Amino acid sequence: MCGRYRLSNAELYGDLNDVRLGGTQIPARFNIAPTQTVFVVLDESPREFSAVKWGLIPSWAKDRKIAASLINARGETVATKPAFRTAFKKRRCLVPADGFFEWQKMGAGKQPYNIGLKNGEPFAFAGLWESWQDPATREEVKTCSIITTTANPLMAPIHDRMPAILPMDRRAAWLDPGRSLEELKSFLIPYDASGMEAYPIAARVGSPKNDDAGIIERIATTGDFLKEFFPDPQ
Numbered sequence: 001m002c003g004r005y006r007l008s009n010a011e012l013y014g015d016l017n018d019v020r021l022g023g024t025q026i027p028a029r030f031n032i033a034p035t036q037t038v039f040v041v042l043d044e045s046p047r048e049f050s051a052v053k054w055g056l057i058p059s060w061a062k063d064r065k066i067a068a069s070l071i072n073a074r075g076e077t078v079a080t081k082p083a084f085r086t087a088f089k090k091r092r093c094l095v096p097a098d099g100f101f102e103w104q105k106m107g108a109g110k111q112p113y114n115i116g117l118k119n120g121e122p123f124a125f126a127g128l129w130e131s132w133q134d135p136a137t138r139e140e141v142k143t144c145s146i147i148t149t150t151a152n153p154l155m156a157p158i159h160d161r162m163p164a165i166l167p168m169d170r171r172a173a174w175l176d177p178g179r180s181l182e183e184l185k186s187f188l189i190p191y192d193a194s195g196m197e198a199y200p201i202a203a204r205v206g207s208p209k210n211d212d213a214g215i216i217e218r219i220a221t222t223g224d225f226l227k228e229f230f231p232d233p234q
Contacts, residue, residue: 007038008099018047024051026039030216054144067143075188078128078188094125114199125163126146152190202217
């Protein structure tokens with residue numbers, strides 16, 4: 001799954017992907033949590049960042065409560081599940097990020113990890129978006145969900161799922177309304193583990209109130225858990 005991520009440099013993502021900031025100041029975020037406002041790139045022109053709420057609300061939903069349970073969509077069923085299938089066909093988006101967090105069970109507790117690309121560049125999750133109108137207030141609310149897939153060899157010891165990360169050459173295609181659904185589904189695969197890194201971080205990431213650069217500082221660990229992936233700091 002993907003229940004927490006970060007976007008600390010939206011401007012760099014925009015520069016690398018030809019996406020405009022849209023006149024919006026996007027603050028550095030190091031601990032983005034479900035139901036919060038996030039910035040995504042919609043399948044609209046011109047390409048620019050748009051503010052939406054994380055947690056999909058289908059157009060047919062009676063209220064907002066469903067959003068908390070629809071922060072992720074499984075790539076294997078996104079084309080058929082009622083909550084996601086229309087958005088998959090018509091409303092896809094990119095969710096820019098420069099890292100995400102996952103917790104690995106260790107005895108009675110859990111160890112959080114920071115996961116990202118080795119080159120440090122921001123990347124994009126495959127996402128979906130919807131527009132929902134509150135029946136009580138008539139307010140239009142835009143929301144999104146992050147698609148997940150099976151874990152690659154780097155992620156598998158930590159968790160059996162991971163967000164579907166789109167390589168640079170597939171990001172424009174993901175937003176292209178002319179692409180077939182079969183082709184789009186073929187994009188929802190584990191990202192190449194050789195281009196990624198993961199390392200342990202402090203438990204303070206567990207609280208969304210802790211939203212600062214210190215969140216991603218590496219900590220020393222004991223034991224021999226995947227030393228080939230997570231060597232002790234030099």
